[in-house]
Amino acid sequence: MKKNRRRNKTKAKLTTYGEFLILLPLCHKEHQTELLEQLKSAKRPAFILGKEVPATLNTITYGQLDDFSRINQEKEDPAVKVFSILMGLSQEEVYKLNVFDVFGVINFVRSELDRINKLFASIKVAHSPEEIAAGVENLNFGTFGVIDWYAKRMGITNQDDVYSVAWIRIYTCMKNDNEKAEYEQRLNKQYVEKAKRKR
Known part of the structure; x- marks a missing residue:
């Protein structure tokens, strides 16, 4: 049993992401669960196709951050979208990557986005009861609100320019x-x- 598990793990490590997508639905449910559990612990690789994978998402732009938040898992492969946003890779390139590297990057990005969201949540202004009663909480304009506020703050006339700001x-x-x-x-x-x- 242990030998089989070790063999399965070795096979998974040698599998490309594209092969994984084809083979996973063919596996028994128990084996699917086992493989997905292994992939949850995959770590961020230092390099992908000769390109360095950043150690944090502190260097990405607000536009990239917004793109990450807009990934629709029902309509597109989130892994392909993540690699496209982060490293500019195509679907074909992502499908040829080692499945552990792909999940390592996905796990890393998910963790970083959680950290960034917590940072933004921690600086929300505490509103008074009077402001809440007046409906201040309805004045949340999402991404556009942030872009509009920063453009006005910095005297930027073209709001699209804000998307390229870190x-x-x-x-x-x-x-x-x-x-x-x-x-x-x-x-x-x-x-x-x-x-x-x-x-």
Whole structure:
């Protein structure tokens, strides 16, 4: 039994992603589950087709980040889309890659996107009960809202230019602006309290 598992693992390591897509549906459910469990632990390779795989997604643009968020798993192969966005590879090139390398990159990208989403979530401005009652939470314009805000902030006339800006730069500006806005709210409260005490 252990020998068979070792042989299966070796076969999987030698399998291309294209072969994997063909062979997986032909396997028993138990074997499918076993293979997919192995692939969940696949690590990011340092290089793919001679190109370096980045150690983090800190260097990608906001446009690439937006492209990742728009991957439709029901209409397209997410692996092909991930490699197209990250490294500019074609479907044919992705299908020829080692299946463990493909899943290693997918696992890496998924983990990085989770980290980035948490970063953006952590800098959301806390709204007052009055702002919530007035409907401030309905003013979420998604990607366009971020693009529009950054373009206005930086005096960029063509909003499409913002897509080529590194997401980490946009995040840092947003974090700084939100912290400044929260500081000003606290300061205004101090002035109000001080005025009340003087009455």
